[in-house]
Amino acid sequence: xxxAMANNVTISLNGDAMAVPSGTTVAAxxxxxxxETAQIAVEVDGNVAQRERWCEISIAPGATLEIVxxxxxx
Amino acid sequence: MNERDRDRYSRQxxxxxxxxxGQQRLLDARVAIxxxxxLGSFQAGALLRAGVRCLVLVDRDYVELNNxxxxxxYDEEDAACAxxxxxxxARQLLRLDAECKAEPVVAHLDAGNIGEILDGVHLILxxxxxxxxxxxxxxxxxxxxxxxxxxGAVGCYGITMPIVPGSTxxxxxxxxxxxxxxxxxxxxxxxxxxLTSSIASFQVSAALQxxxxxxxxxCITTIDLWGGRMxxxxxxxARADCEVCGLRCFSRLEGRRREPVNLCGRNAVQIHSxxxxxxxxxxKKQLLPLGEVRANELALRFFVPPYEMTIFHDGRAIVKGxxxxxxxxxxYARYVGS
Numbered sequence: 001x002x003x004a005m006a007n008n009v010t011i012s013l014n015g016d017a018m019a020v021p022s023g024t025t026v027a028a029x030x031x032x033x034x035x036e037t038a039q040i041a042v043e044v045d046g047n048v049a050q051r052e053r054w055c056e057i058s059i060a061p062g063a064t065l066e067i068v069x070x071x072x073x074x
Numbered sequence: 075m076n077e078r079d080r081d082r083y084s085r086q087x088x089x090x091x092x093x094x095x096g097q098q099r100l101l102d103a104r105v106a107i108x109x110x111x112x113l114g115s116f117q118a119g120a121l122l123r124a125g126v127r128c129l130v131l132v133d134r135d136y137v138e139l140n141n142x143x144x145x146x147x148y149d150e151e152d153a154a155c156a157x158x159x160x161x162x163x164a165r166q167l168l169r170l171d172a173e174c175k176a177e178p179v180v181a182h183l184d185a186g187n188i189g190e191i192l193d194g195v196h197l198i199l200x201x202x203x204x205x206x207x208x209x210x211x212x213x214x215x216x217x218x219x220x221x222x223x224x225x226g227a228v229g230c231y232g233i234t235m236p237i238v239p240g241s242t243x244x245x246x247x248x249x250x251x252x253x254x255x256x257x258x259x260x261x262x263x264x265x266x267x268x269l270t271s272s273i274a275s276f277q278v279s280a281a282l283q284x285x286x287x288x289x290x291x292x293c294i295t296t297i298d299l300w301g302g303r304m305x306x307x308x309x310x311x312a313r314a315d316c317e318v319c320g321l322r323c324f325s326r327l328e329g330r331r332r333e334p335v336n337l338c339g340r341n342a343v344q345i346h347s348x349x350x351x352x353x354x355x356x357x358k359k360q361l362l363p364l365g366e367v368r369a370n371e372l373a374l375r376f377f378v379p380p381y382e383m384t385i386f387h388d389g390r391a392i393v394k395g396x397x398x399x400x401x402x403x404x405x406y407a408r409y410v411g412s
Contacts, residue, residue, distance in 0.1 A: 015303065039253035041294070041310075048248070048294075048310040066305060068296055070249055073228035073260045074113040074203045074270070 009061035020059060027055040029065070041068040075101065083125050096286035097125055103285045104128035106195040108183055108211060110159040111135070112260075112270035113225050113277065114201020115147040118176075120278045121199075122167050126285070128175045129167065132191060133159040134182040134344065135337075135392070136373060136384055144267035156368065156375050156384060180372065180386060182335075182346060183207055185327050188214050197281055198222035201274075203260070205252040206326075206335070212237065212245040213324040221284050223277040229263040230300035232273035235293070235309065236280040242292045243312040244319040269299045334399040342394040343402035352389045352410065361409060376409060385410055 008019040013029075020029060026042055026049060042049050043066040049057055059065065075098055083100075086092045092100075103126050107114045110133035118129055137145070137152040137159055145159075152162040160178035167174045179191050183202075188210060192198060198215055200223055202208055208224060215222040216239045224245055225234040237244050276295050283289070293306040314320045334345050358369045366377040376383045381395035383405060391410060393402035 036253055038251050039249065041248050043307045046307070048307060050310070050313075051250075066307065068233065068294060068307065069231070070224075070233055071226040071228045071231065072203060072205050072208075073263075073265060074109055074111055074201050074226055 009059070011059055011062065012064040014066055022061075024059050025055055026053075026057045026059065026065075029059060030054065030067075033067075035067065039070050041070075042066070043068060079125070086124065091288060092282070092286055096288075099286050100125040100282065101127065103196050104130070104194060105197045105199065105281065105285070106130040106132065106192050107199045107201050108132045108192075108207065109201030109203060110145075110147075110163045111141070111201055111203055112144040112265065112267070113227065113274045114199065115145045115159070115163055116271045116274035117199045117201055117278050117281075118163050118167060119147055119170065120275070121281065122171055122174055122176075124278070124282060127171065127173055128177075130177045130179060130191065130195060131160040131163050132179045132181065132183055133163070134180065134386075134390065135159050137162050144265060144270050146271070155370060156373055157370075158372050158386065161372060181388060182344060182390060183210065184346075185210065188327070192220075195220065197284060199277055199281055200224045200226075203337075204335075208245060209252060210326045213318055213326045215239060216244050216319045217322070217324050217327065223280050225273045225277045227270045227273045228260060228265060230266050230269055231296070231298050232269050233294065233296045234273050234276045234280070235295070236284065236291075238284065238292075239319065242309050244316060246318040247313045247316040247320075248294075248310065250317065266299055269297065272297055272299060334402055336397050336399070337392065340394070341397060342392055343396060343399050345391045345393065345402055345406045351387055352385060354385070354387055357385065357410065364409070378405065378409070381405060383409060 007022050009022050010017055010019050030037055045064055083097050087094050087097050105126050107117050110131050136156045137148045139153045147163050147166045158180040160180050164176035164178040167176045198211055211222055219239045221238045223236045292309045295306050297304045312319050317323050334343050337344055354369050354374045357374055358367050361367045361376050368375045374385045383391055383393050385391045391406050393405050
């Protein structure tokens with residue numbers, strides 16, 4: 001295992017395993033994914049995280065995240 | 075409850091979650107369905123069959139052939155004569171139950187009319203196709219303390235959440251601002267017909283529980299129908315600093331100038347009533363020399379290739395064939411007058 005890989009942690013995002021750098025915050029993850037933040041909520045380990053705390057919450061190894069999109073069609 | 079209703083609703087009465095007292099509450103309820111498209115038309119049919127006979131049906135649109143894939147209450151005749159959806163829904167509901175007291179409202183719900191249209195309802199079901207109306211409903215529902223059930227669906231993905239003022243978070247707690255930019259719509263992304271009925275079923279289930287006086291699940295439910303995946307997440311607590319339910323600032327209920335709006339998922343613009351009620355028969359006479367006109371007492375359709383205008387008796391119009399509000403306004407001014 002090279003050094004770069006050693007600093008990654010594996011998380012679950014919307015049911016799929018994903019490697020992110022250790023210490024990645026929710027806000028950084030969303031930036032990485034180019035997600036439009038106005039129309040989503042983020043669930044971390046079963047609870048919706050308040051959006052103003054996205055930049056404080058470091059994603060722990062093995063964490064389960066769900067990006068909940070709200071949509072307009074009907 | 076009379077014997078006929080005891081028989082009609084016997085399978086619900088036998089279900090312990092509803093029972094006789096719950097059924098009576100359903101029969102006494104008055105519910106608004108805002109938007110009678112795929113979600114709303116399913117909700118209306120399901121609620122009526124469950125015994126909710128007083129239904130306020132609000133929709134600004136008319137039935138088209140491409141609606142029939144997923145909008146369960148309508149048929150080819152409705153599409154052929156461009157029947158307003160609220161009227162078409164009410165007609166069909168009366169066939170299902172002659173005691174139905176559907177109140178069709180063919181109008182665009184806005185700050186100026188929401189108080190009058192939704193006055194006295196016990197619950198609001200979201201069948202809309204746009205964010206502005208949902209934020210308006212949220213303001214109104216929180217201000218009046220009326221539960222409403224959000225639902226949205228595009229492609230194979232849908233989401234729903236009950237909002238019970240004083241008990242759950244509100245829509246603005248979770249999503250303080252509407253999204254900006256291009257959004258996926260049923261036109262661009264398509265939609266699977268049983269997705270909308272699935273989301274609408276969850277909405278109706280939450281509505282039935284609330285109307286029966288049961289505690290509804292305070293969950294956000296998402297469905298990825300094609301992937302066979304459903305998730306339920308507990309709703310977060312209401313935010314003390316939420317502009318709507320925390321600070322009770324209902325900015326969307328304040329009257330504003332009504333601009334033309336692009337219709338979600340359609341190459342069309344809606345022009346709000348600029349001049350009040352329109353005499354459709356007189357308008358038909360005026361327009362006949364200029365192009366093809368179809369009219370009934372509720373709506374008139376005028377073909378001006380590449381555009382198609384549908385004018386309702388309250389003066390509102392939908393201009394199809396453009397997303398440019400200026401073109402739509404010009405056509406309105408040219409053919410209807412403003």
